[in-house]
C-alpha cells in the first residue's frame with residue numbers, strides 16, 4: 347500500500363499550476379499525497395488559497411497570512427483581510443509569516459511587526475502558525491522565545507527548516523514542529539541531513555514548498571506535491587525507519603498540529 351503523506355506547504359495558487367492544477371492534484375493522490383496545505387503569502391493569495399481549499403475540500407486546506415518579503419508592498423487593508431479570513435472554515439493555520447534577511451524587500455522592523463501580529467492572531471483564534479525563517483535564525487528564535495515567555499507555547503512549524511542544530515533544539519524546546527523540504531536531498535546539504543536525523547519522529551513534518559526547490563531526483567523541474575515522497579524517503583533513511591513508518595508519524599503530526607481529521 348502507498349504510504350499516506352501530507353504536503354504541509356504548497357503554493358498551489360501559483361500561476362505555474364494554472365494550466366494543469368487538476369492533473370497535479372491527481373498525481374499527488376496517486377503518489378499517496380492525499381492532503382495538501384496551500385500556503386498564502388499575501389492578502390490576495392490568502393483569498394485564492396481559501397478558494398482552492400473550498401473547491402477541492404477532500405484534498406486541500408488553506409492558510410492565510412502575509413509572508414515577510416511581501417509585507418512592504420501590502421495594501422492598507424491587507425491585514426484586515428487576513429484577520430477576516432482567519433475564521434473561515436477552510437483555514438487551518440496562519441502564515442506564512444516570519445523573518446527574512448536574505449531578501450531586502452521589507453524593512454526588518456516591519457517584518458517583526460507583522461510576525462508579532464500573526465503570533466497574536468494565532469493565539470486569539472487558537473490556530474497554528476507557519477513560520478518562514480531565512481538567514482534570520484537568531485532574530486526568529488528571539489521573537490518566538492519572547493512570545494513564549496510571555497504567553498506560553500504557540501502551536502507552529504518552522505517550515506522548510508534549514509537552520510543549525512542549536513536552532514532546531516531551541517525550536518523543539520518551545521514545542522514547535524520542524525518541516526523539511528527538497529533541500530534535504532541536495533548533495534551539499536549534509537549539515538542539514540545531520541540536523542534532520544536528530545529531530546524526534548513526533549516533531550517532523552514534510553513539505554514541497556512547490557513550485558520551488560524540487561527534491562533529487564527531480565531537481566530542476568517545477569516542484570509539485572507528488573514529489574514530497576522523495577523528501578520523505580530521504581528523511582526515513584536519516585531516521586533509520588522505513589517509509590511507511592515515517593509517513594505514519596509525519597501524517598499524524600500534521601493532523602495534530604493543523605487539527606485535520
Ligand SMILES: [Zn+2]
Pocket residue numbers: 355357385442555
Ligand atoms: Zn512557502
